[in-house]
Amino acid sequence: MTGTRSVFDTHLPPLADRVRPRTMEAFVGQGHLVTEGKILSLITRQQKPFSMILWGPPGSGKTTLARIIARATDAGLYEISAVSSGVKELRSIIEKAQKNRELGRHTILFIDEIHRFSKSQQDALLHAVEDGTVILIGATTENPSFEVISPLLSRCRVLVLKPLSPSALDKILEHAFATDILLRKNLVELPPDCRAKLIQASGGDARKMLNTLEVAINLIGGRGTITNEILDEALQSRSQLYDKTGDYHYDTISAFIKSVRGSDPDAAVYWLAVMLEGGEKPEFIARRLVILASEDIGNADPRGLTIAVSGFQAVHMIGMPEAAIILAQVTTYLASAPKSNASYLAVNRALSVVKAEGTPGVPLHLRNAPTGLMKSQGYGKDYDYPHDHPDHFVRENYFPETVTETFYKPTGLGYEDYIRKRLKDLWPDRYDDNKTT
Numbered sequence: 001m002t003g004t005r006s007v008f009d010t011h012l013p014p015l016a017d018r019v020r021p022r023t024m025e026a027f028v029g030q031g032h033l034v035t036e037g038k039i040l041s042l043i044t045r046q047q048k049p050f051s052m053i054l055w056g057p058p059g060s061g062k063t064t065l066a067r068i069i070a071r072a073t074d075a076g077l078y079e080i081s082a083v084s085s086g087v088k089e090l091r092s093i094i095e096k097a098q099k100n101r102e103l104g105r106h107t108i109l110f111i112d113e114i115h116r117f118s119k120s121q122q123d124a125l126l127h128a129v130e131d132g133t134v135i136l137i138g139a140t141t142e143n144p145s146f147e148v149i150s151p152l153l154s155r156c157r158v159l160v161l162k163p164l165s166p167s168a169l170d171k172i173l174e175h176a177f178a179t180d181i182l183l184r185k186n187l188v189e190l191p192p193d194c195r196a197k198l199i200q201a202s203g204g205d206a207r208k209m210l211n212t213l214e215v216a217i218n219l220i221g222g223r224g225t226i227t228n229e230i231l232d233e234a235l236q237s238r239s240q241l242y243d244k245t246g247d248y249h250y251d252t253i254s255a256f257i258k259s260v261r262g263s264d265p266d267a268a269v270y271w272l273a274v275m276l277e278g279g280e281k282p283e284f285i286a287r288r289l290v291i292l293a294s295e296d297i298g299n300a301d302p303r304g305l306t307i308a309v310s311g312f313q314a315v316h317m318i319g320m321p322e323a324a325i326i327l328a329q330v331t332t333y334l335a336s337a338p339k340s341n342a343s344y345l346a347v348n349r350a351l352s353v354v355k356a357e358g359t360p361g362v363p364l365h366l367r368n369a370p371t372g373l374m375k376s377q378g379y380g381k382d383y384d385y386p387h388d389h390p391d392h393f394v395r396e397n398y399f400p401e402t403v404t405e406t407f408y409k410p411t412g413l414g415y416e417d418y419i420r421k422r423l424k425d426l427w428p429d430r431y432d433d434n435k436t437t
Helices: 039-046 062-072 087-102 119-130 166-179 192-202 206-219 228-237 247-261 265-277 282-300 303-318 323-336 342-357 372-376 415-426
Strands: 052-055 076-081 107-112 135-140 157-160
Touching: 039 062, 039 157, 052 062, 062 076, 062 107, 062 135, 076 087, 087 107, 087 119, 119 135, 166 192, 166 206, 192 206, 192 228, 206 228, 247 265, 247 282, 247 323, 265 282, 265 323, 282 303, 282 323, 282 342, 282 415, 303 323
Parallel strands: 052 135, 052 157, 076 107, 107 135
Antiparallel strands: none
């Protein structure tokens, strides 16, 4: 930089906002929601919007979709952030929506980060959403089952957005260079290797990708070639302050979970400290640890789930700052525990079989027979009660006729090694060393 004035040194909105698509046809990604015949395509075509919660990672298109829906259905649109808005602002919008309704016009209320609204703030929306005064579109990066009150959630359809694929991000880049008021002047070149690197570093987040590109363009003064060195500088120059709603939030929880999964308690506690210092909700961290205890530790140490659940309950009762001590104990225990994802893989295998083959009839000997009629039809007949046998076990077929598979394949780690040896003794045809490794 030698004092060259950047063509991006203007009062224009950020690049990510300038290239935001305005129609459903121009929207890239989320094909399961927006392509012809899918739910969002239908409501815009039929001009019948409904209340919904858009749940997905940053930069996946939640705000853009809300604006497209409002424009396509000719609805009044009010956008607020749950971080800075309160009940007073909500009531003002509802009053305006009532006037719109009298004129026969829909009103869409878009609430970004709706999970940040308190229970009382969410309560204030209930009546207006229920009677159709406002059509609520809430955006959240958190699981709405935990963060949105049940009465409000029951009045909304939850639509799940996915991180954008590399091909979708590439199309967004192509659109930006073709349509942006500044980029289409062809003053900036992004070589294929840098383009691929930018897409990969964005992690499915279009806003992160476009913001990084804009930083890189400014670093070269608005004209010239973006090199790998420039791109690295742009990636590093983005703020690394912890943002509970931004991409660093996701990057950090990912580093934390991978450190616990990787059995490194020191790295795990470091990332825990980063999140706590940044003001992350301790319940969010505790909830992720409960999931990890089953997914990544499982029966290698069954106490892991008990400790994680107890930790979640304790964190909920105690709150910060003391909750940090509880989280540190749970984190270090789980990070130090033996690991197994055998239970996680088992249910995925079973689900794939059920989805492929359907749900079979339950064999008669496994059915319950609470009435005489059911007994007369053979329900429960010939069932062999395991507790009537030595070791409280009998080799019985508990599968339907069409299925006999080994879904659960325990490892030789921790307590799961004992489980593996026991199952090998009980079911030698299914559990041998070749099948369980």
